Ligand SMILES: Nc1ncnc2c1ncn2[C@@H]1O[C@H](COP(=O)(O)OP(=O)(O)OP(=O)(O)O)[C@@H](O)[C@H]1O
C-alpha cells in the first residue's frame with residue numbers, strides 16, 4: 001500500500017467516542033448523530049461515570065460538557081490529562097456561549113477544541129471527523145519519523161563497523177602502497193557518507209525548528225562543484241557509473257558554499273544510488289537569466305509521476321528509496337537549502353532518460 005493511499009484512508013474508520021453531558025436529550029442527539037456516521041459511541045451523564053468509562057477502555061475522542069453538577073467538565077479534563085499516558089487523544093469541550101471562562105480554562109488544561117451550544121449536527125459530525133483525522137495523521141507521521149530515525153541509525157552503524165574492520169586491516173597487514181591508497185579511499189568515502197547523513201539530520205532539525213539560515217556571498221561555482229567531484233568520482237567508479245561534469249567552474253553565484261554543497265551532495269548521492277551499473281550521471285551548471293542552474297541528470301529509473309509531488313517531503317521515500325535505505329531527508333534538505341537562497345529545486349524526466357533534478361539560485 002502506498003503512503004498516499006493510507007493517508008487518504010485515515011478518515012474512513014469511525015472513532016471510539018465517549019460523550020459526556022448531564023442533559024439526557026443532548027446526549028441522545030449527539031449519540032444518534034455520531035453512531036449514524038460510523039463511530040462507536042459510549043455515553044456518560046456525569047464526570048464520575050465518564051472517568052469510569054475511560055478506565056474501562058480509553059476512547060480516542062471525548063466530547064465533554066464543561067458545566068455539569070458534581071465533577072465539572074474542566075475537572076474531568078484535568079484528571080484525564082494528568083494521567084501518565086496523557087489521557088484520550090482528543091478532548092473536545094462543549095459549552096454554552098455564555099461560558100467563555102470555562103472554555104478558556106479548558107483550553108489551558110489541554111482541551112484540543114471546543115463546540116458552542118446549541119450544536120448543529122452537521123458541525124458536530126464535521127468537527128469530530130476532522131479532529132480524529134488530524135490526530136491519526138499526526139500519529140502516522142510520528143510513527144514514520146521513528147521508523148526513519150531507526151533506519152538512519154542503522155545506516156550510520158554500517159559504515160562505522162566497516163571502518164573498525166578497515167582499521168584492523170591497516171594495523172595487521174603489510175600493505176603495498178596501491179592497496180593502502182585503496183583502503184584510504186574507502187575510509188574517505190565512508191566518512192563523507194556518514195558526514196552527509198549527520199549534516200542532513202542537523203539541517204532537517206533546524207528547518208523543522210524554523211531556525212535554518214544561510215550566509216550568502218559571491219563565490220565561484222568551482223568552490224562547490226570541485227569537492228563534490230572529488231568525493232563522488234571514486235564512489236561512481238566503484239559502482240561502475242560514469243560521472244561527468246559540463247559547464248564552467250568559473251561562473252559566479254551568490255551562495256552559502258557549504259550549504260549549497262550539501263544540497264548538491266544529496267542530489268548527486270541520490271543519482272548514484274538509484275542509477276544501475278553501466279549508467280551515467282551528469283552534473284551541469286549554466287547561467288539561466290538572473291539565476292545559476294545546477295542540474296543532476298541520470299540514466300536511472302526516474303521518478304514515477306505520482307511520486308513527483310511527495311518525494312520532496314521530509315521522511316518521504318519512493319518505493320525504490322525504501323528498498324535502498326536512507327532516511328528520506330535528502331530532497332527535503334535540498335529544497336530547504338534552495339529556498340533559503342530564494343531559489344528552488346524541481347524534478348523532471350531528463351534528456352538522459354532518468355531523473356533530472358534542477359536546483360536554481362539567484363546569481
Ligand atoms: N535520482 C533519482 N532517481 C530515482 N529516484 C530518486 C532519485 N532521487 C530521489 N529519488 C526518490 O526520491 C526519494 C526521496 O529522496 P531523498 O533523497 O529525500 O531520500 P533518500 O535518498 O531515500 O534518503 P536519504 O537522502 O535521507 O539518505 C527516494 O527515496 C527515491 O524514491
Ligand SMILES: [Mg+2]
Nearest residue numbers: 270326330331
Ligand atoms: Mg537521498
